[in-house]
Amino acid sequence: MAQITGKATLLFDRPPRIIGAASIVGSKESDGPLGHLFDCIEEDPKFGKNTWEEAESELQLRTARKVLEKTGLTEEEVRYLFAGDLLAQGIATSYGIMELQIPLFGLYGACSTCGESLSLAAMCISAGYAGCVMALTSSHFASAEKEFRFPLEYAGQRPLSTTWTVTGAGAFLLASEDFLSSSPSSVCITGITTGKIVDYGVKDSMHMGAAMAPAAADTIARHLHDTGRTVEDYDRIITGDLGSVGQIILKDLLREQNIEPGDRHEDCGILIYDPNTQDTHAGGSGCGCSASVLASYILPKLRRGEWKRVLFLPTGALLSKVSFNEGHSIPGIAHGIVLEHC
Amino acid sequence: MAQITGKATLLFDRPPRIIGAASIVGSKESDGPLGHLFDCIEEDPKFGKNTWEEAESELQLRTARKVLEKTGLTEEEVRYLFAGDLLAQGIATSYGIMELQIPLFGLYGACSTCGESLSLAAMCISAGYAGCVMALTSSHFASAEKEFRFPLEYAGQRPLSTTWTVTGAGAFLLASEDFLSSSPSSVCITGITTGKIVDYGVKDSMHMGAAMAPAAADTIARHLHDTGRTVEDYDRIITGDLGSVGQIILKDLLREQNIEPGDRHEDCGILIYDPNTQDTHAGGSGCGCSASVLASYILPKLRRGEWKRVLFLPTGALLSKVSFNEGHSIPGIAHGIVLEHC
Structure with a gap:
């Protein structure tokens, strides 16, 4: 299924295809150089919810739904979900994707989770364990500041080496070669x-x-x-x-x-x-x-x-x-x- | 590699073997009905460390080392580690297994993480992605109380429906059929x-x-x-x-x-x-x-x-x-x- 090479690398004999991808971000990201490329922009940082954590869950759910919509698939056609976020106990994910009812592998790799989820999703598809799986990750500026630093209301000063946590999520559908043969993805x-x-x-x-x-x-x-x-x-x-x-x-x-x-x-x-x-x-x-x-x-x-x-x-x-x-x-x-x- | 059956089940054509298992627990667990069955008991709830989180990291590292010792393998022979714990951002794992230097998939499934890690480890071995991988999970009574409820010093009352977080860890080595052919495991x-x-x-x-x-x-x-x-x-x-x-x-x-x-x-x-x-x-x-x-x-x-x-x-x-x-x-x-x- 794969060539095992060196200490940590796999090269897939049957490389999984990324048949769909979706991104949703907040208004600050839409103002940046890539602003015109994202699928959706949400101007409300709370995404219509009451708390930052609920906002991130909503962001994750909408992004998952967006990639399904873009590929014309339903959640029933997605066999496994590999997902995670930055919050303690991954609650943005747990509460976000609950209603999709897809069997879940919850992940934590901090900001590397997108890579971790794509790795495991690719391993899963290449081994023939599923026709189609989803990899999904999110972060939210305000929930991350609360989780790792200070509440926004403190208005803490940020040194120049600091990065700004992106309010955004990406969802990816990976599939085997014979799944959706007419897919335009390449x-x-x-x-x-x-x-x-x-x-x-x-x-x-x-x-x-x-x-x-x-x-x-x-x-x-x-x-x-x-x-x-x-x-x-x-x-x-x-x-x-x-x-x-x-x-x-x-x-x-x-x-x-x-x-x-x-x-x-x-x-x-x-x-x-x-x-x-x-x-x-x-x-x-x-x-x-x-x-x-x-x-x-x-x-x-x-x-x-x-x-x-x-x-x-x-x-x-x-x-x-x-x-x-x-x-x-x-x-x-x-x-x-x-x-x-x- | 596997028979895909129903909505969420895989039956492996080449079932991975569990070639090694190790458990380390605290003194309360050693006083219980299974006390004589664990590999090691640690009487010091801090495992010789300064904080509850460091204690859990030490517990996880010792358990990983124990399963390597029991099977006569070295960490270099373990291709991937699937590991997690209950703490925010999985820090018991990150700090615990760092020195093993095994490529890591960090997981979060709350107390289901043992099942999640064994699932992914089994998928990995059955697909031929590795000869041997480790699944590792831990929890610690005091770090969990601090994480989810109250500091121990509050001496909060516990209703009768409450469970007691186990201070313990389990480590498992999974391998393909041709890895360690003399293994006594079955x-x-x-x-x-x-x-x-x-x-x-x-x-x-x-x-x-x-x-x-x-x-x-x-x-x-x-x-x-x-x-x-x-x-x-x-x-x-x-x-x-x-x-x-x-x-x-x-x-x-x-x-x-x-x-x-x-x-x-x-x-x-x-x-x-x-x-x-x-x-x-x-x-x-x-x-x-x-x-x-x-x-x-x-x-x-x-x-x-x-x-x-x-x-x-x-x-x-x-x-x-x-x-x-x-x-x-x-x-x-x-x-x-x-x-x-x-």
Whole structure:
């Protein structure tokens, strides 16, 4: 079903196809450079609900429904759901997707969860365990600030290394080759490199880029080593949410291993906001950052053939407010997904 | 690789073997009816650490090391780790297993996580994605009370429907048929039925058995429907942590569907403590409850052939303190694992 290569990489003999993708974001994201690419914009940060957590659940549900609508499928045709979010005990997911009644694998990989969910969904499809599955992740600026930092009402100051949690969600339908043979999609997941935890001792929760860059560097290096490829084999290597400061650190760490991605490196967190006008400091972050940028910006370019092969690496910072308050460092993880025009 | 049957069940053509299992628990668990069966007992509730969270991380790491020691394997031979715990952002896992440096899929399914991790691990092995993988879950009484209820210092009163979070962890090594051909193990995972979220509107976080029983009933009924089997095809149907009150509710719900497990039903939460002497009220709960009872009590009976086939169903209550404080109900989920002597 797959070629097992190196320590952590699988190359699929039968690559699953991404037959549908949808993104929904908030108004700040719609004001950014990718604003015209998202499927839906919601101007109400509460999404018509009473709490930030309910808002994120609603966002996740709407995004799942959107990808079903776009592909003309029903929830009954989706065999498994791989989903997660940033909140404690994944409540945005649990309350959000309940009414879909799809058998659920709940995941937690912080902002890397989009990569984790796509990895497991791809493994599931390639093994023939299902015809169609969904990968779904979300984040919300206000629920994340409450979860990890301070209530918005405190109006805390943010240092320039801080990223801004994206209010957004991405939903993806993966299917086997023989499912929906008339699908217009032409992006496959041809391989994955699963991340391990990397901790360089960064303790500043206002500097997540620094905490996650070592994990991203580790997964990129391991992926290239496992596959025997070079950065030139990829049109782009796109990390999740390192932001502009994290990008510098990533490139420094890769240089130590003689890996020079140069302009091939992009970062969803840098892409989603305009640094000059949006006051988001180092860029965007959150599960919804990489997920919404993948759905709106990366996949269309692959589908059109502008890019042939992309290494997509959502990055996660595995802290909680308890671990932060107890003085622990912030371990990082990054999951690599090989996306190909096919 | 697997027979896809019904809405949510897979029956594996090449069932993965459980080649190793280990359990470590605290002193209260060692005083219970299964006390003599666990691999290690730790009398210090802090496991030599400074905080409850660090204690749980240490518990998880020691349990992972124990199963490697018992099987004579090294962490380098384990290709993937499927792991989780109850804490916000899964920090017991992230900090616990960091030094093992195994590529990680972080999971959250509340107390059902043991079932979720075994499901994904079995799917991974049966598809040929790895020779050997580990499933690992933990819970700790004090970290869970702090996470979901009150600090221990409040000395809150507990109603009789409450369960007691088990301080314990279980680690399992799953392998393909050709990995370690001399292994003495003889328990296979022959199938899984993946749970979906079921919510009957229970809002009492001191009555988790009632919140989870509907999910357990749903997965049992769906499993039997999907496979065309009856309860008589199983020596035991063993739920995770419904406790004594939840067990009554489960049996009532199953009766409505003409399913009568009778004495074939057992519950890890009921098995682990002595209700007469241990003052745990309805029984035990937590990811570590089903995991440690599986490793210490269920698998040895299957290995010896006393039982031929067991349906094992860890049950999870998908609440957080935020969802509870915001007045939400407690959704449940249960993942079914078919364990067979082989």
